[in-house]
Amino acid sequence: WLGALFASWLAEAEGPLECALRWAGLAEPAGAAAPGWAAEGWTAADWRFHKLTTDPGPPGQGPSDNSRLELPAAGPSGHGIPLPPPPPETPFSRLLATRRSERHHGAAPLPLAMLAALLHRGLRDLGPLSADTPALRHRPYPSAGARQALDWFVAAGDVAGLGAGLYRYAPAAHAFEPVGAEGPPRDLLAEAAAAWGAPEAPPQALVIATCRMGRLTPRYAGLAYRLALLEAGCALQSLSLAASEAGIAACILGSGSASRFTARSGLAAESAAPIAWLAVGSSTAGSDSIA
Numbered sequence: 001w002l003g004a005l006f007a008s009w010l011a012e013a014e015g016p017l018e019c020a021l022r023w024a025g026l027a028e029p030a031g032a033a034a035p036g037w038a039a040e041g042w043t044a045a046d047w048r049f050h051k052l053t054t055d056p057g058p059p060g061q062g063p064s065d066n067s068r069l070e071l072p073a074a075g076p077s078g079h080g081i082p083l084p085p086p087p088p089e090t091p092f093s094r095l096l097a098t099r100r101s102e103r104h105h106g107a108a109p110l111p112l113a114m115l116a117a118l119l120h121r122g123l124r125d126l127g128p129l130s131a132d133t134p135a136l137r138h139r140p141y142p143s144a145g146a147r148q149a150l151d152w153f154v155a156a157g158d159v160a161g162l163g164a165g166l167y168r169y170a171p172a173a174h175a176f177e178p179v180g181a182e183g184p185p186r187d188l189l190a191e192a193a194a195a196w197g198a199p200e201a202p203p204q205a206l207v208i209a210t211c212r213m214g215r216l217t218p219r220y221a222g223l224a225y226r227l228a229l230l231e232a233g234c235a236l237q238s239l240s241l242a243a244s245e246a247g248i249a250a251c252i253l254g255s256g257s258a259s260r261f262t263a264r265s266g267l268a269a270e271s272a273a274p275i276a277w278l279a280v281g282s283s284t285a286g287s288d289s290i291a
Helices: 002-012 016-023 044-054 091-098 112-123 186-195 217-246 258-265
Strands: 128-130 133-137 150-156 165-170 175-178 205-211 248-253 273-282
Touching: 044 217, 044 258, 044 273, 091 217, 112 150, 112 217, 112 248, 112 273, 150 217, 150 258, 186 205, 186 258, 186 273, 205 217, 217 248, 217 273, 258 273
Parallel strands: none
Antiparallel strands: 128 133, 150 165, 150 205, 165 175, 205 273, 248 273
């Protein structure tokens, strides 16, 4: 009854609180249709958080003050439990240890074959969870309930063998589908360059993950957005490792504009909500291996 009372009061209110709630997307006038974000499985709090963190304005660049960073403990305090020595290094353990974020790309364009191999290794469709659940799919990274809440896009700028533009990646078909307006996605690539602090050097390509909350909310309710972010983090790590192994320069970005992606792609903001960005390009070392 409190909710009904609040709704009736809000329908008649004309004060600052009503304006603030409606501006935040947390309230609608009485009789209005459900907002798009609700229809796509978002909670009001998650949608607002998504909007605040994907359209926050220019990325902040504070002073490089590391004086408050605490150094890790040098060793046990005298009460620690000694652990067995680590096993010998393996190729995978060396890959984990040597992976680095690379913000500078080589002079040569990124070959399409290398980009395709990266997407295949990091994002490929590995088949259904079972014959009884064909909609639940396996991929190389963990996904809550195998529901695969993420869709993947590539903003290509300087990729040899691929026209500049925005593409959707279809893992099952291992193919690109052009999306949105034709022409180079200069706005998306320029934004990525600003995010990593080098506006004069945009990446050669940008891998973008969007989420569909409707794939998660029916089962996980209020945990859905948290699980989508966890899935994106796992996928970005898989792509970063695959890029490092293939000699591709890759760097996870800390910010990106959802509204700019929506304008460029022409897709609904609520059902194709960008939550993760990975800039990729040819390595300055000049490697062209996809081994």
